[in-house]
Amino acid sequence: MSPRKAYQTELEELDRLVDLMAGKAQNAIALAVKSFEKLDPELADEVIKIDSEMYQLNIKIEKKCLEVIALQSPVAKDLRTVGTYLKVITDFDRIGRYARDIAEVTHRSGDKAHFKPLVSIPHIADMASRMVEMSVKAFIDRDVGLTKDVFELEDKVDSLYDEIFREVITYMMEDSKKIGIGINYMLVARYLERIADHACNISERTIYMVTGERFVKE
Amino acid sequence: MVGKIETKRLNAYFGDVHAIKDVDLSIPSNKITAIIGPSGCGKSTLIRCMNRMHEVVRGTRVTGKVIIDGRDIYAPGTDSVLVRRKVGMVFQKPNPFPTMNIYDNVVAGLRLNGERDWKILDATAERSLKLAALWDEVKDHLDASGVSISGGQQQRLCIARALAVEPEVLLLDEPCSALDPIATAKIEDLLFDLKRSYTLVIVTHNMQQAARIADYTAFMYLGELVEFGETTKIFENPEKELTEKYITGRFG
Numbered sequence: 001m002s003p004r005k006a007y008q009t010e011l012e013e014l015d016r017l018v019d020l021m022a023g024k025a026q027n028a029i030a031l032a033v034k035s036f037e038k039l040d041p042e043l044a045d046e047v048i049k050i051d052s053e054m055y056q057l058n059i060k061i062e063k064k065c066l067e068v069i070a071l072q073s074p075v076a077k078d079l080r081t082v083g084t085y086l087k088v089i090t091d092f093d094r095i096g097r098y099a100r101d102i103a104e105v106t107h108r109s110g111d112k113a114h115f116k117p118l119v120s121i122p123h124i125a126d127m128a129s130r131m132v133e134m135s136v137k138a139f140i141d142r143d144v145g146l147t148k149d150v151f152e153l154e155d156k157v158d159s160l161y162d163e164i165f166r167e168v169i170t171y172m173m174e175d176s177k178k179i180g181i182g183i184n185y186m187l188v189a190r191y192l193e194r195i196a197d198h199a200c201n202i203s204e205r206t207i208y209m210v211t212g213e214r215f216v217k218e
Numbered sequence: 219m220v221g222k223i224e225t226k227r228l229n230a231y232f233g234d235v236h237a238i239k240d241v242d243l244s245i246p247s248n249k250i251t252a253i254i255g256p257s258g259c260g261k262s263t264l265i266r267c268m269n270r271m272h273e274v275v276r277g278t279r280v281t282g283k284v285i286i287d288g289r290d291i292y293a294p295g296t297d298s299v300l301v302r303r304k305v306g307m308v309f310q311k312p313n314p315f316p317t318m319n320i321y322d323n324v325v326a327g328l329r330l331n332g333e334r335d336w337k338i339l340d341a342t343a344e345r346s347l348k349l350a351a352l353w354d355e356v357k358d359h360l361d362a363s364g365v366s367i368s369g370g371q372q373q374r375l376c377i378a379r380a381l382a383v384e385p386e387v388l389l390l391d392e393p394c395s396a397l398d399p400i401a402t403a404k405i406e407d408l409l410f411d412l413k414r415s416y417t418l419v420i421v422t423h424n425m426q427q428a429a430r431i432a433d434y435t436a437f438m439y440l441g442e443l444v445e446f447g448e449t450t451k452i453f454e455n456p457e458k459e460l461t462e463k464y465i466t467g468r469f470g
Contacts, residue, residue, distance in 0.1 A: 004467045073426055075453045076462045212455025 007072045011081070014064050018085050021057045022136040024050050025092040028099035029132050029195055033125035035106040036188055044103035051103075054096035061089050077212075084209035088139065091198040091205075095132060098191040098198075105184045112181050120164045121188060127157050128192040131199035139206045147203035151217050157196040164189040220288075222247035222387065222417040223268055228282035230263050230272055237263045239441040240282070245434075250409060250418045252432035252449065254425060256469065260441040261421040265389045268419065269305035270298040286387070303327075306380035310392040312372035314364030314379070320347075321360040323375055327383040342382050350378035351408045370401025374408065381412075388412065390420040394427065406431050425465055429453045437461045 028050045035043035065086045068074060074082050131153050138146035165186060172182040200217055207215040221244030230238035238260045245251045253261045266272040267280055270291060283290045291301045314323045324343045325333075333339060343360070347353040352374040356367065364375055373393055380388060390409070394402040409418055409431055422428050428435050429449060436446040437460075445452065445461045456462045463469050 007467065075425070075429065075465045076456055078466050079454065 004072075007068075007074075010064075010068050010072060011074075011078065014061065014068060014082070014085060017057060017061050017064065018089065019140050021054055021061065021089060021092045022140060024054050024057070025095040025099075026129075026132050026136050028054070028096050029102075029125075029129050032099035032102035032106075033122070033129060033192075035103055036109075037122060037125075039106060039109055039111065041107055044106040047099050047103035051096040051100035054093055058089050058093045061085060077209075080209050080212060084205045088202050088205050091201045095195050095198050098195050101191050102188050105187055109181065109184055120160060120167065121185060121192075124157060124160045124164065124189055124192050127153050127160070128196045128199070131157070131196050132202075135199040135202040135206070139202055139209075142206070142210050144207050144210050147207055150199055150203040154196050154200050154217070157193055161189055161193040219244070219246065221245045222286065223419070224283075224285040225264075225267070226283040226285065228264075228267060228284060229280065230260070230267050231279040232263075232275070233277045237441050238267065241438075241443045243436060243443055243446060245417060245419060247417050248413055248415075249433040250413050250420060250431050251434045251436065252428035253419065253421045253436045253438060254423075254428050254464075255438035255444075256464065257423075259438045261438055262391050264438065265307075265391060265419055265421055268387070268389055269302045269307055271302070271307065273298070303331075303383050304385055305387040305389060306383065306385035307389045307391065308373070308376050308380055308393050310395050312369055312376050312396065314372050314375050316363070316365045318364050319361045320356050320364050320367070320375060323364040324378050324382050326379060331383070346378040346382040347375075349381050349412065350374045351404060351411075352378055368401070370397050370404060373397060373401070373405060377405075377408065381416075385416065387417045387419065390418065392421055392423060395423060402427070425453075437464060439464070 028047050031043050031050070032047045034040070035047060065082050068082055131150050134146050134153075135150050138144065138150070168182045168185045168189075172179045204215050204217065207213065223243075223245040225241050225243045228238055228241040228243075229236065241264060243264075253264060255261050263272060268284055268286075268291075272278050272280055280292060282292075284292060286301075286305065290296070291298075291305075314320075315326060318326065321343050322329075324346050325339045328339060328342055344353060344357075347356065352371060355371060356362070356375075365372065367375065373396075377388070377393075394405050397405065406427065409420070412418060413433075420428075420432065432449045434447065435449045435452040437444045437452065437456075437458075439460060445456060445458045447457070452461060453465060456465065
């Protein structure tokens with residue numbers, strides 16, 4: 001049996017909490033996108049609830065990380081892991097917050113129908129969700145190989161975001177009644193683009209946690 | 219980079235026991251190098267080879283080279299006393315000479331070398347005690363017994379005594395293991411200041427101490443040097459799994 005049983009137990013509990021938060025981040029963005037596509041306020045409420053839970057988890061994990069540092073003096077991979085946890089929980093928290101922002105747009109949209117069948121928004125949402133899913137999987141499984149796909153997708157998300165921006169402006173210029181919903185599209189696209197950035201951060205931090213080498217996407 | 223101290227295929231034996239196995243190590247000048255590893259791994263033996271203290275024990279033997287400033291201290295004709303003057307040592311347990319007062323403890327080495335000039339002895343005592351950050355605490359009772367002061371002060375007295383003969387290297391064999399955290403912090407601050415003028419090698423069981431004060435860290439296991447590198451690298455991302463296991467406490 002490994003020595004330092006109490007320390008090991010603390011680290012395992014920390015792993016469990018961070019994995020839980022990661023799973024919630026993934027769930028929050030999936031539900032948020034769905035709530036906006038279907039303009040479903042109940043789904044939006046669920047996202048807001050998850051975001052609050054994530055906020056509580058964020059505080060709990062931060063406290064626990066500081067306790068482990070103060071009481072157990074982790075070094076080497078353990079230290080990188082605890083340091084990474086302290087950073088990624090902010091990324092998870094931000095993802096949760098953006099998911100909530102999308103849910104709030106759903107609420108604000110009321111029963112205003114989408115001005116055309118949504119194509120680009122579900123597409124960017126799908127990519128951002130996949131990025132979160134892959135980065136969370138890479139993080140939980142400590143699988144650096146998965147991060148490559150995350151970085152590749154990020155470039156596509158950025159291009160698509162620019163496209164959506166131009167497209168929505170065109171619609172709004174054509175018909176001023178579409179400005180309200182057009183702004184909502186822009187906001188949602190912006191939130192998804194930010195979520196993709198946080199997924200990239202998680203992947204970069206996962207690489208450091210596993211290998212000890214710094215990787216920063218150009 | 220050539221180190222202040224270089225060991226080349228260094229082996230040390232206690233009779234049939236092979237305590238140090240083919241250690242190649244380069245200790246940089248004016249830095250603190252920590253040697254860590256489990257009990258019995260050869261840490262103390264390694265540093266005792268660096269000032270020829272190992273050979274004072276009956277039945278011991280050393281092969282290989284220890285090169286200090288380009289000279290092999292085991293080369294035939296080398297005076298081991300001169301080696302020890304250049305390479306001072308401080309031990310785990312503070313060991314001031316119990317029959318001597320503080321002043322005499324500090325200048326004992328100089329007197330042994332025949333120095334009788336009071337002016338030189340006084341100046342050396344003051345300089346060494348100041349270097350050891352002890353002067354302010356003892357300057358008014360230099361005639362008190364060397365063992366009448368606290369453990370932490372005694373250890374700093376031993377450091378002052380070692381510095382009095384103007385060594386270039388100071389070897390410290392677990393100098394804080396018998397001290398409380400405040401006395402330990404004082405010694406650590408002192409070592410940090412001393413590295414400007416000296417090359418320091420410290421054996422420690424306290425990994426946090428190595429992490430706090432050492433620029434370089436060597437990890438030894440079963441007489442072998444497993445890993446040597448910058449302390450930040452060893453404690454953040456060690457190369458060897460054995461090092462990782464030891465410093466994270468997952469050994470055994």
